[in-house]
Amino acid sequence: MGTSQVRVRSSTREADAPSTGRRRRQDHPATFLVPALVVLVVFYFVPTVLNFVYAFTDWSSFKSAINYVGADNFISLFSNGTLLSDLRTTLIFAILVAIFQNLFGLVLALLLEKDTRVNRAARVAFFIPVMMSALAVGYIFQALLKPDGALNAILGFVSGHAVSTAWLGSTTWTIVVVSLIQAWKWMGLAMLIYLAGLKTISEDVLEAARLDGANWWETLRRIRLPLLAPAVTFNVATALLGSMNGFDTVQASTKGGPGGTTELLNIFIFRTFGQGLFAQATTMSLALFVMVALLAFPVIRVLRRREEVL
Amino acid sequence: MSIFESPARSGHQRAVRRLAQPAATIGLVAILLGVPFWLVIVTASKNQAEALNPNLALPSHWQLFQNFAEVLNQGRMVPAFFGSLLILVPSVAGVLILGSMAAWVFGRRAGKRVAAGYALAISGIVLPPAVVMIVLLLKEIGLEGTPLGMIGVYMGMYLSTVIFFVTGFVRTIPRELEEAARVDGASPARVFFSVILPLLGPTLATATILISLFIWNDVFYALFVIGGRLDTLPLNLYQVASAGLYLNNWQSIFAYIILMTLPLLVVFMVMQRRIISGITSGAVK
Numbered sequence: 023m024g025t026s027q028v029r030v031r032s033s034t035r036e037a038d039a040p041s042t043g044r045r046r047r048q049d050h051p052a053t054f055l056v057p058a059l060v061v062l063v064v065f066y067f068v069p070t071v072l073n074f075v076y077a078f079t080d081w082s083s084f085k086s087a088i089n090y091v092g093a094d095n096f097i098s099l100f101s102n103g104t105l106l107s108d109l110r111t112t113l114i115f116a117i118l119v120a121i122f123q124n125l126f127g128l129v130l131a132l133l134l135e136k137d138t139r140v141n142r143a144a145r146v147a148f149f150i151p152v153m154m155s156a157l158a159v160g161y162i163f164q165a166l167l168k169p170d171g172a173l174n175a176i177l178g179f180v181s182g183h184a185v186s187t188a189w190l191g192s193t194t195w196t197i198v199v200v201s202l203i204q205a206w207k208w209m210g211l212a213m214l215i216y217l218a219g220l221k222t223i224s225e226d227v228l229e230a231a232r233l234d235g236a237n238w239w240e241t242l243r244r245i246r247l248p249l250l251a252p253a254v255t256f257n258v259a260t261a262l263l264g265s266m267n268g269f270d271t272v273q274a275s276t277k278g279g280p281g282g283t284t285e286l287l288n289i290f291i292f293r294t295f296g297q298g299l300f301a302q303a304t305t306m307s308l309a310l311f312v313m314v315a316l317l318a319f320p321v322i323r324v325l326r327r328r329e330e331v332l
Numbered sequence: 333m334s335i336f337e338s339p340a341r342s343g344h345q346r347a348v349r350r351l352a353q354p355a356a357t358i359g360l361v362a363i364l365l366g367v368p369f370w371l372v373i374v375t376a377s378k379n380q381a382e383a384l385n386p387n388l389a390l391p392s393h394w395q396l397f398q399n400f401a402e403v404l405n406q407g408r409m410v411p412a413f414f415g416s417l418l419i420l421v422p423s424v425a426g427v428l429i430l431g432s433m434a435a436w437v438f439g440r441r442a443g444k445r446v447a448a449g450y451a452l453a454i455s456g457i458v459l460p461p462a463v464v465m466i467v468l469l470l471k472e473i474g475l476e477g478t479p480l481g482m483i484g485v486y487m488g489m490y491l492s493t494v495i496f497f498v499t500g501f502v503r504t505i506p507r508e509l510e511e512a513a514r515v516d517g518a519s520p521a522r523v524f525f526s527v528i529l530p531l532l533g534p535t536l537a538t539a540t541i542l543i544s545l546f547i548w549n550d551v552f553y554a555l556f557v558i559g560g561r562l563d564t565l566p567l568n569l570y571q572v573a574s575a576g577l578y579l580n581n582w583q584s585i586f587a588y589i590i591l592m593t594l595p596l597l598v599v600f601m602v603m604q605r606r607i608i609s610g611i612t613s614g615a616v617k
Binding site for chain 1: 353354356357358360361367368369372375386387431434438440449452459460461464465466473484485487488492495514520523524545548549551552556569570582585586589597600601604608
């Protein structure tokens with residue numbers, strides 16, 4: 023009965039529409055959009071469009087004229103291997119961060135779920151890295167992970183013999199270490215979002231599962247994780263797409279080294295821009311834009327579909 | 333005999349389990365947060381020779397405040413703090429007001445053109461800004477290296493986020509509330525500022541927190557737009573840490589980090605309940 027009432031009301035609204043349409047539109051005038059759109063166009067859309075133009079020029083600080091050079095920038099960045107290796111590094115970094123950040127966040131949320139005093143204090147503590155400057159976090163870990171740094175000292179103390187691993191000096195594993203640093207910084211945010219997701223699960227459902235004899239692990243796998251799908255979507259999408267744009271923690275801890283194996287696209291852009299090679303920097307910026315654009319829509323669609331299935 | 337034993341044992345087990353969770357929590361906090369933060373505090377309290385190789389040992393002589401004073405005097409931390417504020421406040425106020433105004437119209441009007449405009453307006457949530465072209469554009473319009481240019485860039489970056497969050501919320505506000513004011517003869521501007529804007533409070537509070545964190549801590553875009561012209565705290569930290577003068581002066585870097593984090597920490601401690609509930613209510617619907 024409630025729905026039929028609503029339907030009647032909305033249909034009379036539609037019938038009125040021709041006569042009140044103009045008035046309606048004036049109620050929410052398009053002029054309210056203008057200031058925001060002006061700022062967006064000037065500071066966001068125009069630069070984005072220009073990116074597609076200047077990536078095909080030889081703009082640099084070394085000459086005054088800017089000439090069209092076709093795909094030369096792409097060809098040179100491709101042939102010297104930088105384009106693909108930086109794209110790959112950025113993608114691996116983003117995927118690793120998304121995995122670690124969500125894993126840590128979820129484990130913390132499950133550990134700190136109950137509203138005890140210790141848990142409340144711990145949640146606040148885990149949010150401190152989220153608030154801190156990412157640059158500061160990078161410097162802290164640079165000091166912590168030195169070959170003669172604090173982590174090796176602790177490992178040496180525990181294991182009983184001296185450890186001198188160069189955590190930030192491996193051309194293979196340092197990309198994993200910097201992903202862990204980035205995940206450490208943001209795990210508190212993932213934790214909060216998972217905690218909020220866990221709170222939305224009705225106690226009745228969990229009680230029913232418990233009465234059916236489900237243990238903690240079964241309840242988690244069969245009921246709670248599927249019901250957390252919206253939180254997983256949000257966390258994975260923001261971690262993955264946000265880390266593509268990463269810079270601060272990696273710049274502060276490794277500057278893209280050793281041997282360029284942790285050089286994210288943004289680190290390349292910053293370095294080449296500083297050298298005055300503006301066109302190369304722009305070309306990489308376009309590559310980043312295209313990669314994020316290509317990934318964003320499938321990622322969000324896949325995660326949304328999983329949500330519906332579950 | 334077993335009858336007497338079993339309750340005792342299960343009671344014992346329960347006690348172990350009751351203590352296991354807090355113990356695990358405290359252990360995890362100590363390892364994951366305690367170690368890095370301890371390193372920062374003891375290193376920031378050492379003299380240069382002792383801090384040369386940062387370790388977890390206590391300083392032989394505590395000089396935390398002396399190092400604070402040195403950073404405050406030598407570095408340009410105080411101007412950088414005000415530089416950060418000068419950029420942060422107008423950027424955040426600007427995105428909140430312009431974003432809410434746009435979101436109100438996006439949330440209330442239907443139609444293909446409005447939907448297309450909305451899709452474009454929120455595309456910035458995921459798509460990265462073209463940072464090099466931003467520098468070129470600012471040069472062309474005479475805002476290169478100016479606070480106004482930086483504010484515009486941040487507004488362009490975060491308007492999408494505000495429009496997205498606020499539009500979702502506007503759709504949940506009953507139209508009847510607006511109608512009542514309109515019947516009394518209120519103009520659209522009046523309806524927006526006296527009816528809609530006050531209702532947006534909690535949503536805007538969440539947006540304020542997240543966007544403030546991003547802008548306050550940003551160094552990447554600041555390096556391109558205002559690097560060398562205007563100091564902000566992260567830019568200044570970057571210079572302090574990169575400058576040859578400070579090379580391996582870990583006590584200065586860490587003293588700087590403590591000083592720069594303290595104001596945020598205080599704000600967070602005072603408002604933590606609101607901040608946490610605000611962030612969590614916005615993300616998962």
